[in-house]
Amino acid sequence: xxxxxxxxxxxxxxxxxxxxxxxxxxxxxxxxxxxxxxxxxxxxxxxxxxxxxxxxxxxxxxxxxxxxxxxxxxxxxxxxxxxxxxxxxxxxxxxxxxxxxxxxxxxxxxxxxxxxxxxxxxxxxxxxxxxxxxxxxxxxxxxxxxxxxxxxxxxxxxxxxxxxxx
Amino acid sequence: xxxxxxxxxxxxxxxxxxxxxxxxxxxxxxxxxxxxxxxxxxxxxxxxxxxxxxxxxxxxxxxxxxxxxxxxxxxxxxxxxxxxxxxxxxxxxxxxxxxxxxxxxxxxxxxxxxxxxxxxxxxxxxxxxxxxxxxxxxxxxxxxxxxxxxxxxxxxxxxxxxxxxxxxxxxxxxxxxxxxxxxxxxxxxxxxxxxxxxxxxxxxxxxxxxxxxxxxxxxxxxxxxxxxxxxxxxxxxxxxxxxxxxxxxxxxxxxxxxxxxxxxxxxxxxxxxxxxxxxxxxxxxxxxxxxxxxxxxxxxxxxxxxxxxxxxxxxxxxxxxxxxxxxxxxxxxxxxxxxxxxxxxxxxxxxxxxxxxxxxxxxxxxxxxxxxxxxxxxxxxxxxxxxxxxxxxxxxxxxxxxxxxxxxxxxxxxxxxxxxxxxxxxxxxxxxxxxxxxxxxxxxxxxxxxxxxxxxxxxxxxxxxxxxxxxxxxxxxxxxxxxxxxxxxxxxxxxxxxxxxxxxxxxxxxxxxxxxxxxxxxxxxxxxxxxxxxxxxxxxxxxxxxxxxxxxxxxxxxxxxxxxxxxxxxxxxxxxxxxxxxxxxxxxxxxxxxxxxxxxxxxxxxxxxxxxxxxxxxxxxxxxxxxxxxxxxxxxxxxxxxxx
Numbered sequence: 001x002x003x004x005x006x007x008x009x010x011x012x013x014x015x016x017x018x019x020x021x022x023x024x025x026x027x028x029x030x031x032x033x034x035x036x037x038x039x040x041x042x043x044x045x046x047x048x049x050x051x052x053x054x055x056x057x058x059x060x061x062x063x064x065x066x067x068x069x070x071x072x073x074x075x076x077x078x079x080x081x082x083x084x085x086x087x088x089x090x091x092x093x094x095x096x097x098x099x100x101x102x103x104x105x106x107x108x109x110x111x112x113x114x115x116x117x118x119x120x121x122x123x124x125x126x127x128x129x130x131x132x133x134x135x136x137x138x139x140x141x142x143x144x145x146x147x148x149x150x151x152x153x154x155x156x157x158x159x160x161x162x163x164x165x166x
Numbered sequence: 167x168x169x170x171x172x173x174x175x176x177x178x179x180x181x182x183x184x185x186x187x188x189x190x191x192x193x194x195x196x197x198x199x200x201x202x203x204x205x206x207x208x209x210x211x212x213x214x215x216x217x218x219x220x221x222x223x224x225x226x227x228x229x230x231x232x233x234x235x236x237x238x239x240x241x242x243x244x245x246x247x248x249x250x251x252x253x254x255x256x257x258x259x260x261x262x263x264x265x266x267x268x269x270x271x272x273x274x275x276x277x278x279x280x281x282x283x284x285x286x287x288x289x290x291x292x293x294x295x296x297x298x299x300x301x302x303x304x305x306x307x308x309x310x311x312x313x314x315x316x317x318x319x320x321x322x323x324x325x326x327x328x329x330x331x332x333x334x335x336x337x338x339x340x341x342x343x344x345x346x347x348x349x350x351x352x353x354x355x356x357x358x359x360x361x362x363x364x365x366x367x368x369x370x371x372x373x374x375x376x377x378x379x380x381x382x383x384x385x386x387x388x389x390x391x392x393x394x395x396x397x398x399x400x401x402x403x404x405x406x407x408x409x410x411x412x413x414x415x416x417x418x419x420x421x422x423x424x425x426x427x428x429x430x431x432x433x434x435x436x437x438x439x440x441x442x443x444x445x446x447x448x449x450x451x452x453x454x455x456x457x458x459x460x461x462x463x464x465x466x467x468x469x470x471x472x473x474x475x476x477x478x479x480x481x482x483x484x485x486x487x488x489x490x491x492x493x494x495x496x497x498x499x500x501x502x503x504x505x506x507x508x509x510x511x512x513x514x515x516x517x518x519x520x521x522x523x524x525x526x527x528x529x530x531x532x533x534x535x536x537x538x539x540x541x542x543x544x545x546x547x548x549x550x551x552x553x554x555x556x557x558x559x560x561x562x563x564x565x566x567x568x569x570x571x572x573x574x575x576x577x578x579x580x581x582x583x584x585x586x587x588x589x590x591x592x593x594x595x596x597x598x599x600x601x602x603x604x605x606x607x608x609x610x611x612x613x614x615x616x617x618x619x620x621x622x623x624x625x626x627x628x629x630x631x632x633x634x635x636x637x638x639x640x641x642x643x644x645x646x647x648x649x650x651x652x653x654x655x656x657x658x659x660x661x662x663x664x665x666x667x668x669x670x671x672x673x674x675x676x677x678x679x680x681x682x683x684x685x686x687x688x689x690x691x692x693x694x695x696x697x698x699x700x701x702x703x704x705x706x707x708x709x710x711x712x713x714x715x716x717x718x719x720x721x722x723x724x725x726x727x728x729x730x731x732x733x734x735x736x737x738x739x740x741x742x743x744x745x746x747x748x749x750x751x752x753x754x755x756x757x758x759x760x761x762x763x764x765x766x767x768x769x770x771x772x773x774x775x776x777x778x779x780x781x782x783x784x785x786x787x788x789x790x791x792x793x794x795x796x797x798x799x800x801x802x803x804x805x806x807x808x809x810x
């Protein structure tokens with residue numbers, strides 16, 4: 001069981017499978033999880049907390065039955081334990097108003113429009129996760145393999161220097 | 167016995183009228199001819215030999231005519247009125263002759279001279295009877311009954327202004343010296359002349375100023391009919407016919423009028439009979455103008471009505487387009503998901519398939535791969551929740567989350583399968599093996615997913631095709647449920663946040679124009695979505711029933727929105743009623759369109775609604791007869807207008 005979780009939420013199973021396939025390369029170091037509704041995502045997050053797992057990135061559709069994606073992101077942003085998680089909207093259906101809302105109140109980190117390119121989705125996710133790891137993880141080295149190695153190594157280097165300078 | 171003609175030619179109508187009244191005494195034995203110009207005289211084709219006297223204005227054109235006449239009929243006396251240009255008179259004298267030059271007003275002396283000239287003429291023609299001699303002898307009082315022939319002369323040549331000026335000026339002249347009865351009046355602004363619906367005893371000639379005619383309107387307002395200006399007559403119709411006044415007339419400015427009451431009018435016509443002709447003409451002219459005016463107005467109204475009809479048709483069309491536009495936007499969104507999935511799928515397949523073909527695998531793995539691929543292609547994928555649950559259970563067997571999840575997806579996670587396929591391998595080999603199989607799984611799953619998505623797109627397109635289609639002329643038997651379902655597909659995107667409860671009873675096929683009906687379902691569902699503002703529940707139910715011994719079906723669309731107040735329920739079908747805000751469907755004429763379509767289908771639409779806090783809803787019930795062979799099509803009329 002990995003320490004960090006990537007959670008994808010979309011009511012369309014086909015879309016969800018595509019996203020999972022695109023992000024499969026990250027599954028060695030992150031638990032790649034999928035939920036077909038916000039309700040399911042909530043349940044999962046509660047459960048994962050009990051398992052001492054942390055949400056590193058959520059990739060969420062907007063227009064879904066029940067709670068909308070943007071509202072869920074806002075909800076997460078307001079809870080301390082998920083505030084740090086990177087938040088990505090993957091949608092073709094969020095209007096300007098919703099998007100602004102997500103940015104201002106949901107701490108939105110990235111917006112990907114459907115349809116998307118697999119390699120771009122992977123690259124953006126990688127970048128966001130790198131930032132997340134740099135901010136939240138001590139053991140950077142093990143993530144260098146899958147994430148932005150250059151960024152991680154320079155961060156490791158910087159950390160060492162600051163330690164030796166102390 | 168020949169009746170001789172007295173010809174008067176003058177371009178000034180007033181002058182003609184003066185001549186007419188001066189010569190009226192001769193009217194009993196002569197035909198008095200009044201002409202505005204020489205053309206008209208020529209057109210009259212009088213026998214030149216029958217002309218006993220010519221009184222003419224002297225212009226270059228009458229000069230020619232007078233000369234010609236004088237050459238052929240030198241006996242005809244020629245009188246001219248004081249010419250404005252002196253040079254013409256010597257010309258006439260030289261070319262023909264002039265018997266008398268008259269001032270505007272013919273004095274008694276001059277009249278006497280005229281009589282003498284006539285006597286002379288008649289004597290030459292041997293036509294001077296005793297009777298005529300008595301008449302022309304001079305002293306007999308003027309006849310009060312001049313021949314009717316003189317009354318209806320050529321007023322057609324007078325313009326409206328000239329004719330009215332003629333009458334009004336004459337009236338002024340008549341009353342100039344003797345206006346005991348106060349006929350000539352000056353009204354201040356807002357003076358009431360006639361009052362609509364009341365009897366009117368007087369006739370007004372407007373000499374100067376403006377009088378407004380107005381009629382009261384059904385909603386207790388007033389509408390201006392026209393404004394009469396100088397030269398017009400007010401009160402004429404009610405004065406003559408005795409009917410109540412048709413309009414109320416009121417002065418808009420200071421106004422000078424000649425007001426004649428019935429008895430005054432009678433006296434006037436008796437004492438100034440020469441006025442009867444011009445007056446009658448003026449009256450007829452007035453009425454004719456009013457009639458023409460109202461005919462023109464009617465024609466204008468007709469064309470306005472036609473353009474209104476066209477505008478209405480266009481509005482309906484625009485509404486259709488507006489709804490369609492929003493639907494299309496929704497559909498574009500709706501298409502986006504399957505398109506995205508398909509694109510992702512093909513993209514993945516592009517790398518996975520060549521990769522798998524390149525692998526040199528043992529037969530066992532390849533067989534298992536093929537089975538996995540086939541399996542993934544056929545089955546409905548497990549729910550994400552179930553996958554998670556089973557992944558968790560499988561982690562002890564497979565070591566980590568990623569491998570366990572893959573195994574679950576391929577349904578190779580059961581202990582039996584694990585033992586069958588992976589028990590003999592070491593963890594590293596198992597990992598390799600599962601990752602390889604996952605490629606097969608992905609290929610199968612994406613093929614299935616592409617298939618599912620393409621089918622969804624096909625369904626959407628099928629629904630759209632109906633929207634774009636045109637109903638056939640004849641009503642057809644159609645499955646109402648199919649139409650509703652197609653409409654729901656179109657709205658799928660919007661309806662995501664809704665609980666859609668469908669209660670379909672078994673109903674017969676209905677004879678109808680299915681595409682028109684689709685417009686109804688579209689409007690009703692769009693309204694329900696708008697009313698609930700994006701979240702709520704929508705119930706759609708169908709049933710069959712019997713009404714007036716005929717089979718009907720009923721389609722109900724109910725939403726749990728805030729409801730419509732009782733007072734507004736009747737208004738919602740009106741054309742301009744809308745509660746639509748930005749972002750809503752259509753222009754707010756949807757229900758009007760619905761009602762029209764339903765009416766053409768001989769059906770009925772009713773609304774029931776409740777605004778109570780606990781139980782608020784709005785329900786539209788659409789009743790349609792099952793057998794319905796004759797349905798008028800709107801498309802006909804509309805297309806006709808569009809093609810113009």
